[in-house]
Amino acid sequence: MSERLPPFPPGALTGAQRELYDAITGGPRAQGPQHFALTRADGSLRGPFNAFLLAPELGGALQDVGAAIRYRSALGSRAREIAILLVAARWDSDFEREAHEAVGAAAGLTPSELAALRAGDTTPFAGDEAVVAAVTQQLLDGDLHDDAWHAASVALGPKVVFELTVLVGYYATLALQLRVFRVRP
Incomplete structure (x- = not known):
């Protein structure tokens, strides 16, 4: 197309x-x-x-x-790219995947971590990065459950959870626009 x-x-x-x-x-x-x-x-x-x-x-x-x-976000570079790449994987956004795999690699994501994110697999991540990944996946499903909210607000703080909701919404918007206008990498 x-x-x-x-x-x-x-x-x-x-x-x-x-x-x-x-x-x-x-x-x-x-x-x-x-x-x-x-x-x-x-x-x-x-x-x-x-x-x-x-x-x-x-x-x-x-x-x-x-x-x-x-x-200007409180999210670290790796955590931010994990979230962006999970959105790209969920929405099958080739342009966002190509662009942010390069940014993610520069932020320290390994080839195996990038491959896992491409598949929507968050098992390689631990600590705050695992929390960011879990929150992102729940937001992609439409909401953040109470247990996840509690864990995320304790580990990351409400400000970072807010930033994640904005990030997921923004990159989902871009993925939609990229699909509608048939933008390829």
């Missing part, structure tokens, strides 16, 4: 689209090591970011949420 949206090259963007484009390409995602390309050879955005340009007001809000999750 081909992508349903054409790429939006930088020279063809409206003012609001260009502001969002600049926020994405000049923001924290573009700083430091690049584990996956944000843009195509023509400068257009890859992945979910191209679709963000359809509605810059909403796309900008999503971009802000994503940047907060990735760069």
Whole structure:
């Protein structure tokens, strides 16, 4: 299946689209090591970011949420990538899997841990990472049961549980958009 949206090259963007484009390409995602390309050879955005340009007001809000999750969260890098990759596995999101396996490897996830996450298997993880994985899986099923809430709020704190709910919702939204617009890695 081909992508349903054409790429939006930088020279063809409206003012609001260009502001969002600049926020994405000049923001924290573009700083430091690049584990996956944000843009195509023509400068257009890859992945979910191209679709963000359809509605810059909403796309900008999503971009802000994503940047907060990735760069201003209390979750550690490994724990964050475990959660993101579990969402990608549940929603069979090829782009998110490709992008975040690279980020996860840079955060220290081993090839065997990445393979386990691809299969939705959380048995390789212990401690807080196991709690993050369990919470993520329950959230993907629609709720966090009382026993899991208690364990997570004690181990991680309510703030991190809140951040996990935002992360799961955000990456599930991206997975839906990537499916609808037929975005491939």
